Amino acid sequence: MKLSRYKHDSELSYAFGATLVYELAKTHPELITRVFLRPDLSMQGKKIIEILSMLRGLEIEIIENNKVFNVLGAKESCLLIAEFQKPNTTLTPIGTAHIVLVNPSDSGNLGAIMRSAVAFGYQDIAIITPAVDAYDPKTIRASMGAIFHLNIQQFSSFENYSQLYGNFGTNPRKYYAFMLNKNAQKLTELSYISNNYAIIFGNEATGLPESFANVAQPIFIPQSDNVDSLNLSVASSIAMYHFSQQK
Amino acid sequence: MKLSRYKHDSELSYAFGATLVYELAKTHPELITRVFLRPDLSMQGKKIIEILSMLRGLEIEIIENNKVFNVLGAKESCLLIAEFQKPNTTLTPIGTAHIVLVNPSDSGNLGAIMRSAVAFGYQDIAIITPAVDAYDPKTIRASMGAIFHLNIQQFSSFENYSQLYGNFGTNPRKYYAFMLNKNAQKLTELSYISNNYAIIFGNEATGLPESFANVAQPIFIPQSDNVDSLNLSVASSIAMYHFSQQK
Numbered sequence: 001m002k003l004s005r006y007k008h009d010s011e012l013s014y015a016f017g018a019t020l021v022y023e024l025a026k027t028h029p030e031l032i033t034r035v036f037l038r039p040d041l042s043m044q045g046k047k048i049i050e051i052l053s054m055l056r057g058l059e060i061e062i063i064e065n066n067k068v069f070n071v072l073g074a075k076e077s078c079l080l081i082a083e084f085q086k087p088n089t090t091l092t093p094i095g096t097a098h099i100v101l102v103n104p105s106d107s108g109n110l111g112a113i114m115r116s117a118v119a120f121g122y123q124d125i126a127i128i129t130p131a132v133d134a135y136d137p138k139t140i141r142a143s144m145g146a147i148f149h150l151n152i153q154q155f156s157s158f159e160n161y162s163q164l165y166g167n168f169g170t171n172p173r174k175y176y177a178f179m180l181n182k183n184a185q186k187l188t189e190l191s192y193i194s195n196n197y198a199i200i201f202g203n204e205a206t207g208l209p210e211s212f213a214n215v216a217q218p219i220f221i222p223q224s225d226n227v228d229s230l231n232l233s234v235a236s237s238i239a240m241y242h243f244s245q246q247k
Numbered sequence: 248m249k250l251s252r253y254k255h256d257s258e259l260s261y262a263f264g265a266t267l268v269y270e271l272a273k274t275h276p277e278l279i280t281r282v283f284l285r286p287d288l289s290m291q292g293k294k295i296i297e298i299l300s301m302l303r304g305l306e307i308e309i310i311e312n313n314k315v316f317n318v319l320g321a322k323e324s325c326l327l328i329a330e331f332q333k334p335n336t337t338l339t340p341i342g343t344a345h346i347v348l349v350n351p352s353d354s355g356n357l358g359a360i361m362r363s364a365v366a367f368g369y370q371d372i373a374i375i376t377p378a379v380d381a382y383d384p385k386t387i388r389a390s391m392g393a394i395f396h397l398n399i400q401q402f403s404s405f406e407n408y409s410q411l412y413g414n415f416g417t418n419p420r421k422y423y424a425f426m427l428n429k430n431a432q433k434l435t436e437l438s439y440i441s442n443n444y445a446i447i448f449g450n451e452a453t454g455l456p457e458s459f460a461n462v463a464q465p466i467f468i469p470q471s472d473n474v475d476s477l478n479l480s481v482a483s484s485i486a487m488y489h490f491s492q493q494k
Contacts, residue, residue, distance in 0.1 A: 019475075108355060112478040119470035119477055146474050188492055221488070223366035227393050228266075230366055230484070231359040237481040238488050241468070245435055 003071050006137050013135040015082040015145075016074055022051050023145030024082050029058045031084040036072075038079045039064040048079055086135045089151040091124040094168045097243065098198040100161060102128040104232065105204055110134060111142020112233035118146040120237075120244040126161045126198070127154045158200075162215070171196050175216035178235060179208045184218035187239060193246050199239050204232045250318050253384050260382040262329040262392075263321055269298050270392030271329050276305045278331040283319075285326045286311040295326055333382045336398040338371040341415045344490065345445040347408060349375040351479065352451055357381060358389020359480035365393040367484075367491040373408045373445070374401045405447075409462070418443050422463035425482060426455045431465035434486060440493050446486050451479045 006014055012033065015024045024032060035055055055062055072081060091098060099117055104110050110132055117125060127134060134152050155161040166173050174197040176190075200216055202208030207229075212218070221230065221238055229235070253261055259280065262271045271279060282302055302309055319328060338345060346369055351357050357379055364372060374381060381399050402408040413420050421444040423437075447463055449455030454476075459465070468477065468485055476482070 112481055115474055115476075115478055116481055118474040119468075121471055142478075144475050149473050221366075224368055226396050227362055227365040228391050229362075231362055231389075231480065233478065234359055234363055234481055234484040237477070238485055241485050241488075 003068060005071065005073055008133045008136070011086060012083055013086050013140065014072055014137050015084060015140055016072075016080075016137055017078050017141075018047055018051055018080050020140060020145050021080045021082040022047075022054070024084060024148050025051070025054055025058060025060070027148040028084070028087065029060065031087055032058075032060050033083045033085060034061040034063055036068045036081040036083070037062055037064045038069055039066055040079070044079065051080065089153060091126060091151050091153050091165055093165060094171060095195055096123055097193075097195050098122075098124045098126055098165065098173070099236065099240070100126045100128065100158070100198050100200040101131065101236075102158060102200065102208060103203040103206075104131050104201075106232070107132050107136055107139040108142045109204060109231070109233040111139045111144070111147070113236050114139075114143035114146040114150055116233070116237035116240050118149045120240040122240060122244075123149070124151045125153075126165070127152065128158055128161065129154055129156055158212075158215075165198075173198055175200060176219050176239075177208055177212040177216035178202070178220065178239060179210075179212060179218050180220055181210070181213045181218035183213060184220045187219050187221050187242050190219065190242070191246065193243055197243075199236070199243065201232060201236045201239075250315060252318065252320055255380050255383070258333060259330055260333050260387065261319055261384045262331060262387055263319075263327075263384055264325050264388075265294055265298055265327050267387060267392050268327045268329040269294075269301070271331060271395050272298070272301055272305060272307070274395040275331070275334065276307065278334055279305075279307050280330045280332060281308040281310055283315045283328040283330070284309055284311045285316055286313055287326075291326065298327065336400060338373060338398050338400050338412055340412060341418060342442055343370055344440075344442055345369075345371045345373055345412065345420070346483065346487070347373045347375065347405070347445050347447040348378065348483075349405060349447065349455060350450040350453075351378050351448075353479070354379050354383055354385040355389045356451060356478070356480040358386045358391070358394070360483050361386075361390035361393040361397060363480070363484035363487050365396045367487040369487060369491075370396070371398045372400075373412070374399065375405050375408065376401055376403055405459075405462075412445075420445055422447060423466050423486075424455055424459040424463035425449070425467065425486060426457075426459060426465050427467055428457070428460045428465035430460060431467045434466050434468050434489050437466065437489070438493065440490055444490075446483070446490065448479065448483045448486075
């Protein structure tokens with residue numbers, strides 16, 4: 001059994017803990033290659049037993065092995081780890097709104113954005129690289145399993161994304177870019193939005209390059225001058241909340 | 248010069264990095280006991296020089312010392328640290344809305360909530376203990392300095408908070424508690440709110456105890472069933488955004 005801590009270029013990743021393993025098995029059992037179980041029966045409550053029964057029903061291999069948990073860097077309280085194939089998802093080309101994240105750099109933020117995306121009915125997240133790894137176990141943990149409900153596709157540039165998904169058939173996708181700009185519109189003043197849009201957010205430290213004002217409607221969240229800006233996951237979640245209320 | 252890494256029970260805390268030192272010196276210079284400077288002149292850009300000049304104008308002691316940065320656990324890129332007296336602030340008793348956080352446990356979340364609070368015009372945060380330390384340098388960093396614009400007061404129970412700030416004079420404070428409950432109202436359906444209110448949020452993992460439904464109007468953010476819940480800082484920021492739009 002060859003195993004090592006997660007690496008970005010690996011084809012496999014890991015879901016740590018009962019909640020994530022359950023969420024993965026419920027949504028994408030076909031991706032699971034095997035599940036590791038801490039062989040300490042005294043710690044196995046009702047929830048673990050239910051999940052194990054579900055995994056057995058799906059004919060997923062369960063391996064009892066304590067050492068794996070150390071090798072993979074799990075916490076003491078972690079009793080289950082699912083090893084899984086990272087999926088090669090593509091975005092829904094038309095009829096659903098996209099979230100576009102340009103160079104997100106923090107796994108906690110990316111995970112929280114995924115949670116909010118699922119909460120507010122989004123299914124598609126485009127990530128422009130360089131960016132934090134969406135399938136890093138830390139991101140998966142921060143997403144609380146929301147990642148398994150999403151289509152996530154990486155692009156090496158916004159232009160690449162836009163070529164594929166900007167103009168599908170006769171319906172141009174409307175772009176909204178979160179940035180301060182003299183033409184920026186208040187989020188609160190945006191009213192009806194068709195589903196064929198994308199909301200674009202920049203990096204935590206640097207935001208979006210000024211050039212996005214040429215290809216997108218710049219928008220901003222009205223806020224006090226006393227603070228530099230909102231946290232990225234907060235700002236993008238407020239935008240998703242607001243847009244999802246307009247339907 | 249006796250110095251050690253920050254401890255919860257210390258009367259002093261530390262603001263790491265130029266941005267936070269600047270923010271602290273601008274808002275509460277009287278709290279600063281001294282500032283440490285990395286004596287590597289090659290790294291001192293225009294911003295550092297401006298801040299040093301500001302500090303000298305305020306007659307704040309500046310100590311050049313490399314070792315302090317290691318002792319306090321600063322990153323290599325950190326050039327300035329302000330040591331400061333943790334303030335003993337109390338909340339504004341009337342006429343402003345409060346944020347009440349019951350047992351928040353994550354410094355990143357607490358800091359992000361502070362950023363959002365300042366962004367949306369709040370000045371007062373009540374923290375019900377046990378809770379993560381508001382003046383831990385990690386929280387201060389996550390707040391991006393927003394903490395220095397806020398009144399933060401700790402209480403050992405919600406009842407203690409409520410006794411002090413629930414009924415000031417003849418104006419009872421209206422409580423909104425974020426929780427799932429059969430009487431919970433949708434956030435989106437809340438309309439005009441007077442400024443004399445408090446929004447109450449529970450712990451990241453456990454939420455609010457059911458008993459809050461007896462003392463507060465339960466409210467919730469409409470969301471998909473596919474996800475467990477929103478991240479705490481996201482949920483509370485959406486609430487603050489929504490409430491601040493109602494003014």
